[in-house]
Structure formats: C-alpha cells, structure tokens
Amino acid sequence: MAEATRTARSLPKINPVDRPYWEGAAAGRLLLQRCNRCGKVQFFPRPVCVECFGGDLAWIQAKGSGTIHSFTWVRVPRNPAFKDETPICYVNVILDEGVIMESRLVGAGCERVKLGDRVRVAFQETSSPEIKLPVFELA
Amino acid sequence: MRRRKVCFVSYGSTEYSRKSEASVLTHYADAIRQALERAGISKKEIQGLSITTQASPDFSPHVAEQLGLELDWVLNGDYGGAGGVMSVRRAADAIEAGHIDLAVLVGGNSFDRSTPHQRPLEYQRANYVDVYGYGGPNSLMALIQRLHMERFGTTLEQLGRIAIAQRENALNNPQALFRQPMTMKDYLESRMISDPIRLFDCVMPCSGAECVVLASEEKARSITDKLVYLVTDAEKVHYQVAEMIPDKTTFGIKVVGERLFREVRREEIDLFEIYDDYPIAVLIQIEDLGYCAKGEGGRFVEGHDLTWHGDFPVNTGGGQLSVGQAGLAGGFLHIVEALRQLRGEAEGHQVKKAERALVTGIGWLNYGRNLGTTAGLIMERRQ
Numbered sequence: 001m002a003e004a005t006r007t008a009r010s011l012p013k014i015n016p017v018d019r020p021y022w023e024g025a026a027a028g029r030l031l032l033q034r035c036n037r038c039g040k041v042q043f044f045p046r047p048v049c050v051e052c053f054g055g056d057l058a059w060i061q062a063k064g065s066g067t068i069h070s071f072t073w074v075r076v077p078r079n080p081a082f083k084d085e086t087p088i089c090y091v092n093v094i095l096d097e098g099v100i101m102e103s104r105l106v107g108a109g110c111e112r113v114k115l116g117d118r119v120r121v122a123f124q125e126t127s128s129p130e131i132k133l134p135v136f137e138l139a
Numbered sequence: 140m141r142r143r144k145v146c147f148v149s150y151g152s153t154e155y156s157r158k159s160e161a162s163v164l165t166h167y168a169d170a171i172r173q174a175l176e177r178a179g180i181s182k183k184e185i186q187g188l189s190i191t192t193q194a195s196p197d198f199s200p201h202v203a204e205q206l207g208l209e210l211d212w213v214l215n216g217d218y219g220g221a222g223g224v225m226s227v228r229r230a231a232d233a234i235e236a237g238h239i240d241l242a243v244l245v246g247g248n249s250f251d252r253s254t255p256h257q258r259p260l261e262y263q264r265a266n267y268v269d270v271y272g273y274g275g276p277n278s279l280m281a282l283i284q285r286l287h288m289e290r291f292g293t294t295l296e297q298l299g300r301i302a303i304a305q306r307e308n309a310l311n312n313p314q315a316l317f318r319q320p321m322t323m324k325d326y327l328e329s330r331m332i333s334d335p336i337r338l339f340d341c342v343m344p345c346s347g348a349e350c351v352v353l354a355s356e357e358k359a360r361s362i363t364d365k366l367v368y369l370v371t372d373a374e375k376v377h378y379q380v381a382e383m384i385p386d387k388t389t390f391g392i393k394v395v396g397e398r399l400f401r402e403v404r405r406e407e408i409d410l411f412e413i414y415d416d417y418p419i420a421v422l423i424q425i426e427d428l429g430y431c432a433k434g435e436g437g438r439f440v441e442g443h444d445l446t447w448h449g450d451f452p453v454n455t456g457g458g459q460l461s462v463g464q465a466g467l468a469g470g471f472l473h474i475v476e477a478l479r480q481l482r483g484e485a486e487g488h489q490v491k492k493a494e495r496a497l498v499t500g501i502g503w504l505n506y507g508r509n510l511g512t513t514a515g516l517i518m519e520r521r522q
Contacts (some may be wrong), residue, residue: 070387072278074272074273
C-alpha cells in the first residue's frame, strides 16, 4: 500500500480570473468584483456576473468590515498539514458590501466569537512572498 | 412530472467494510452480479450503464470495457450524494424516450486512508476554502447546524434523536457497520470534530457498492411480478447560487418537494429514505419537504417515532449514519433500501405498510451556501 504523501499547507493556484484579487491581497487590499452592467457585487471571483450574466466585471476595494454569519472550530482539518493550528476558527463573514466570504478568524478574543460580531479584514503572510491570505479579526 | 412506465426491477448491495483490498470495479461487479442474479437477468440484457464514484477509473465506457458490457447508453452520474437519484432520473428519461429497455445504475467506492484522495481541482475550493484549513463537509454542516440552532432553538438532543433512531433501524440490518445501540449519552459525548458537529453526526467512509436496475414497464413485467414504479422525480441544482447572502438553512429540496407533491400527496408517503450525511441534513430536509414549518424540525422529530416501526419511518435500514458511506454508493443506499421495503424484503426491519417511498439525494458543497445538487423521487408498489 502506498504511503501517505506528506502534504503542505495549500496555497491558492492563481488563475487569470482571480489574479487581481490575489494581487490586491498581497498589497493589503480586499477586492471584490462588481458588474459594470447591473452593478451587482459578487464573491468569489468568477468569469461572469452571476446575476445578469454580463462579462464586464470591475474590481472594487471592499471596506474590509463585516459581521460573523456563522462559524465552526475545525478540530480535524481535511489537509493534515493544518493540524498543528487546530482548533481553527473557520468563519462565514457577511461583508458590508453584501457578499458572503469564507475565511478564518484570528487574533485576540476569537475564542469568544459569536454570531453577529463585527470583524475587520487582516492579511496573513504565507510561505509565498506573493501571497497574503485575507483573514478576519474581531473589530 | 408523473412517470408513466418506468420500474425498478432489482437491486444489489455488496458487504461494507472499513477498508478493502478490492478495487472499486470489483465492488461494482459484485453489486451488479447480485442484482442480475436476484432478478434472473442475463448480462446481455444490460443496455445502459451508469456509474457514480469519486475514485478512478471514473469513466463509464472504461468501466463497461472492464466488465465486458456492450451498451446503447452510458452515464457518469457524478453529482455527489444526489448522484443516485439523478442517475435514476436520466435513465428513466432514456427508457421513456425508447432508447433502452433496461439500465444498471451503480455507485460505490473503495476507501483507503493511506492513499491521498484525488479529485479534480475545483478552483474556488482550492483557492478560497482549503487555504484556511477547512474541515471539509464536517465544517460545512457545522456552519449550517450552528445557524439552525441559533435561529430556531434546535437542540443537540433533538438532532441526537435522529442518529439514535437510525441506529435502532440498523440493529437488524446485516449490512450496517454500526449495529450496537446508541444512547443519547453516547451521542452527546462523542468526540468533537468541527463544533457543533461531533463524531456521531458524521458518516463513516467505507468500501462497498450499491446497484439498482431500472426497466421499461413492459420489460419489467417479463422480469418480476413485484412491480415498483418510479412515480415522479425532480432535482434542483445550485439553489440560490446567484444570491450573495443565501439562506443556508434551506436546501434545494424545498423546490424538489414542491414538485414531487404536485403528483403525490405528502400524506400518502409511507416511508422516507432521506440522504443522511448528518442528522442536521435530515432535519432540514424534513422541513424543506413541508412535513413541518421551517425551524420546527427539532420539535417534529421529538413528536414522532423515526424508527422502522414508528409513525414516521426514516432511513429504515440505518441510513449512511449507521450503515456507512461507501463513497457515492451513499446516493444509492436509500433507493435500494426503499426498494427492499416496497418489495417486502427488508427482513427484521420491514415497515408494515410500505406502498410508497420518498427518497432524496443531496451533494456537492458550494461556496458560502449549502448544497449544489439536490434531488428526490417517489417510488410506489403496484400489482
């Protein structure tokens, strides 16, 4: 039987659609797509507007604030490379722009998190100098 | 839409095991062979084949070559946990259109933790979920369960009633991997996996396969006198996908249920085989199907007996929570159990009046929402 392959913490594989998002994050800015035709803001980055199917999407800078919609404490991550970071506070945040975003809550007081708490985006360093991960802290 | 002349004529289930040296192809072959033998169908009568798996090799023509099947219709029914029900729908379409008279639909897996699980890359999961140390489906359901508990006051004890009833249903099912009684204490004290999801909320990955055989009515009459008809079926894929703030506590099953109950009254269903990767998924589907109001699921399961001998029989063979989830055999387990019940062959856990069954399938985790694929069907025994 094959031995389990040692896995690393995964990093995003940047593609043409979401390149501006990751370049923004590396510069400390949280970017969202907005449709130039109907004005709908969407997340995650996609090649079309999911409302009107328009293909002309602009990037806007989000305020970076939102509220906790739901959360869980991950004790058994799917990728074992994250095990030493458990429990991980995995959150759904509703940004003030009206989109839902999955991320991680870090920093002071996160063990007391509850639904509706206000949060602010922060950018976490990764093993790649080009990539920073948008995470959240209690506001 | 009501189906006119499509019948389930046979089924086959392999033994389930935690790990298995046998390949998924061997499990497929075992389940198909059993289904053919049960109904006295020869291999040459198979005109259509659908496979549903997460493992390689995953192309139906490839599987057909390995099994030596010459076919007029093939399908890769890979729609997550809804793959079973959705495969039945597509095969029924092909039968009603006259393309084929008989199709074999199979789902299964060979699970082994020592080899990394390979799946095609879905970029939103890789770039926006996995990078944070996500816990997989356990975490997704945890987010949903927390919302349901906070919004509607649903309790762990109410969810535990579902897991415990299903365990009781499994006691007389030799296929089930878990056949010892579960107490509320066992449930509440099981290890935390992704709060508030605990170990006994989660299905156990395992190895095995399930097979169902679908045929035209005319062909079915030549095979069996236990006629089980596909009455109606529906699906909803990516419900609410364009909503940026979706309601996570309602699945596409809500729309599926509305369509099913245009053809058959809600009150006419005798047993429920509800896709159960987690108790909270069962509870939400009971609500979405309209057996109680949204948010009342907890009180509903307190007020009903969900065992095979109860007034609202759910997952009468123990469901995936007690039988185990052999990959995408999971989407078929419920169809096969319904068929067993409607044919009067569920020894030791036979529902007394089993004329009409409702089966659901749910699957495919989507970003920030709940389930990408949802489907349901109603089966009926007729003389």
